[in-house]
Amino acid sequence: MNQLTMENPVFVTYMIAAAIMILKIMGQGWMTVFRMLKSEAGLLNPEDIQLG
Known part of the structure; x- marks a missing residue:
């Protein structure tokens, strides 16, 4: 376990x-x-586009 030191370059x-x-x-x-948001493909369902 003495090889797991900061002196070992590997x-x-x-x-x-x-x-x-x-x-x-x-x-x-x-x-x-x-x-996904940049390409406007982040919505799962068409209902997510509808407002109110």
Whole structure:
């Protein structure tokens, strides 16, 4: 277990890659919502378009 330190360049590379992957996964849902609303395809049913 002494290889899991900041002095090990392989472990540092793994930590950076894992952090980037976590940030991507966290942002993926918001990116989907943004793109659906931007293309006006974010509505599930035609009834959602009708006002009042």
